[in-house]
Amino acid sequence: MPLTIPSVFPPGSDPLMKFASRRSVVHSTKGIVACTQPLAAKCGIEILDAGGNCADAAVAVAAGLNITEPASTGIGGDVFCLFYDAATKRVSAMNGSGRAGGKCTLETIRKSLGLADGADKGAKIDMTSVHAVTVPGAAAGWCDAVERFGSGKVTLEQILQPAIELGEKGFPVSELVTHYWAKAEPTIRAASPNFREMLKTDPRAPDGVRAPRPGEIMKNTTLAKTFRTLAAEGKKGFYTGRIAEELVKVVRDLGGHLELDDLAHHLEMGSEAVDPISLKFRGQGVAEALKDNILKGDGDGKDLDLGLELWEHPPNGQGIVALMALGIIQELESAGTIPTFTAADFNTPAYLHVIVEALRIAFADASWWVTDPNVETVPSAGLIAPGYLRERAKLFDPTRATDKPLLHGQPSPALQSSDTVYFACSDSQGNAISFINSNYGGFGTCIIPAGCGFTLQNRGANFSLDPQHPNVLAPRKRPYHTIIPAAVTNLHDGSLHSVYGVMGGFMQPQGHVQTLLGQVVGGLSPQQALDAPRVCIGAGMPDEGEVMDRTVYVEEGMSAETIQGLRDLGHNVEVLTEQERGMFGRGQIIRWSVDPIEDMGIWSAGSDMRGDGAAYPQ
Numbered sequence: 001m002p003l004t005i006p007s008v009f010p011p012g013s014d015p016l017m018k019f020a021s022r023r024s025v026v027h028s029t030k031g032i033v034a035c036t037q038p039l040a041a042k043c044g045i046e047i048l049d050a051g052g053n054c055a056d057a058a059v060a061v062a063a064g065l066n067i068t069e070p071a072s073t074g075i076g077g078d079v080f081c082l083f084y085d086a087a088t089k090r091v092s093a094m095n096g097s098g099r100a101g102g103k104c105t106l107e108t109i110r111k112s113l114g115l116a117d118g119a120d121k122g123a124k125i126d127m128t129s130v131h132a133v134t135v136p137g138a139a140a141g142w143c144d145a146v147e148r149f150g151s152g153k154v155t156l157e158q159i160l161q162p163a164i165e166l167g168e169k170g171f172p173v174s175e176l177v178t179h180y181w182a183k184a185e186p187t188i189r190a191a192s193p194n195f196r197e198m199l200k201t202d203p204r205a206p207d208g209v210r211a212p213r214p215g216e217i218m219k220n221t222t223l224a225k226t227f228r229t230l231a232a233e234g235k236k237g238f239y240t241g242r243i244a245e246e247l248v249k250v251v252r253d254l255g256g257h258l259e260l261d262d263l264a265h266h267l268e269m270g271s272e273a274v275d276p277i278s279l280k281f282r283g284q285g286v287a288e289a290l291k292d293n294i295l296k297g298d299g300d301g302k303d304l305d306l307g308l309e310l311w312e313h314p315p316n317g318q319g320i321v322a323l324m325a326l327g328i329i330q331e332l333e334s335a336g337t338i339p340t341f342t343a344a345d346f347n348t349p350a351y352l353h354v355i356v357e358a359l360r361i362a363f364a365d366a367s368w369w370v371t372d373p374n375v376e377t378v379p380s381a382g383l384i385a386p387g388y389l390r391e392r393a394k395l396f397d398p399t400r401a402t403d404k405p406l407l408h409g410q411p412s413p414a415l416q417s418s419d420t421v422y423f424a425c426s427d428s429q430g431n432a433i434s435f436i437n438s439n440y441g442g443f444g445t446c447i448i449p450a451g452c453g454f455t456l457q458n459r460g461a462n463f464s465l466d467p468q469h470p471n472v473l474a475p476r477k478r479p480y481h482t483i484i485p486a487a488v489t490n491l492h493d494g495s496l497h498s499v500y501g502v503m504g505g506f507m508q509p510q511g512h513v514q515t516l517l518g519q520v521v522g523g524l525s526p527q528q529a530l531d532a533p534r535v536c537i538g539a540g541m542p543d544e545g546e547v548m549d550r551t552v553y554v555e556e557g558m559s560a561e562t563i564q565g566l567r568d569l570g571h572n573v574e575v576l577t578e579q580e581r582g583m584f585g586r587g588q589i590i591r592w593s594v595d596p597i598e599d600m601g602i603w604s605a606g607s608d609m610r611g612d613g614a615a616y617p618q
Helices: 038-049 054-068 106-112 138-149 156-169 175-191 221-233 241-253 260-269 286-295 319-334 349-369 386-393 505-520 526-531 560-568 578-584
Strands: 026-028 032-035 078-085 090-096 272-274 277-281 308-312 419-426 432-440 486-490 496-502 535-537 551-555 572-576 587-595 600-607 614-617
Touching (some): 026 614, 032 587, 038 054, 038 156, 038 614, 054 078, 054 221, 054 419, 054 432, 078 486, 138 221, 156 221, 221 241, 277 319, 308 319, 308 505, 319 349, 319 386, 349 535, 349 560, 419 587, 419 600, 505 578, 572 578, 600 614
Parallel strands (some): 551 572
Antiparallel strands (some): 026 600, 032 419, 078 432, 090 272, 277 308, 419 432, 486 496, 496 587
16 A cells, blocks of 8 residues: 655655754654744644644744744734645635725825826835735634634633733843844834834833844733733624724824724624645656655556645735746646756756746736735636646746746636745644744834734735736735745645745745755755755836846855856846845745654654744644
């Protein structure tokens, strides 16, 4: 009988010293939490130990991260997740993103921005503008995730208690967080009359407050109070009453247009259960690699569909970019345009050239088509259909980087059916959750509702102000979303391969492609796949006709030969070092395998060295 992959280490691989990092894969036969903050991970482990499952733990981690890493995430933002149910071998998706206010018409916002004459179609909503605030979806998302996917063995009050204690008693702040906190301090002060709530009390500092420094104790009692309200009253406690009133008041005082009705509307709608989208990937030697691992000499595999299925959250998220890029790579290989790469080709110029160009093509489509499918027609099925990807793959030149604007394609109508925290949790029942929670850019708008202890997201900055664009701003509409959780299953039996993600704005689908191919092509363990130097095409929102900017940003640690090889292919390469490496995101991977001798399941996890956290076993 075929077995699930028995090890995350391919035969003959060297698990140590592959890249600059020296982290080992973390294993557990129970559960694992992989995230960027140790104290937040501890919140999740406590819930697993109390009898909760991975979904319960994920909400505890999300709340803990809001306390310990508010420069990336919080209850004032949005949440998406993918949940793998081991009993049914089913992947479920939940869209916990909020919408624009009911009075946020294009005309109203353009007038508020001084664009009432209809000119300047290319104008954007600034990331610090009050008009970038959309209804926060995270509070409902946390409650709904527990209700839909949780164990039923722990209460929301239990789940939030570890984070509440961190806020009330205080916690020592980690290095990377203090860097981003200090960087954002001027914006926090300028953006909100309630800026003191997000800074550390220090009588020697201007106004008696400042950003915390590494290792200092930081308290957030007002956020803990918000969590206590949510624990006691559920999501109604966030979208009505004191918190809702303060949220609306600060937005309206600053010239925004959100109203209490908008929060009540989100409370009524709740988080949306959506069908995940997926792409079956059999390219780049994955079928042969799985055959060797799964069969272990038992049969020839002719009757098995060997490959991986990558699952992403559908639009309004940008996970479809990763699916399209992988699909284009698969079509290029099938046509003989590119080879089946081997481990020796990993991060070579030819290998990265394919990834960069496939991503450019995918982003050109996403920058036009990704929007709220409940308001506009989004041709998700058409965009990842093999025939369409085959046509888009013809834009690829193996000898040269594209030097002209890439326009979006037109799928057949018949087929049309910024800073963030990503983390993953698994449990002893074999379930796993891929969870992402975001303010979008750093502290979001840095606008703080009085007495609430959190900042409001700036996700509305992703709306287009062009009336002809599918992603144009409209009342009660969700914008293009960068946050994307991912999951991977084995085609032959639907068993889980992994849950994973790479946070960081438009880097996210790029990181999904690179870390998955690192494991498939490079033969890397989960930790090595995260340690490997990455590339990033551009640093901002794609515009129609231009996919971000034309630069290929390369992380330090990439070989000089690879950098020169990319330049020889016509790429404009810029190498980023030290803190600039934040552009390449911070990822987590949890893989599942079965020991063939003991017939026992094993979780194996990696955590990005670019973050302050790690993978922690139960």
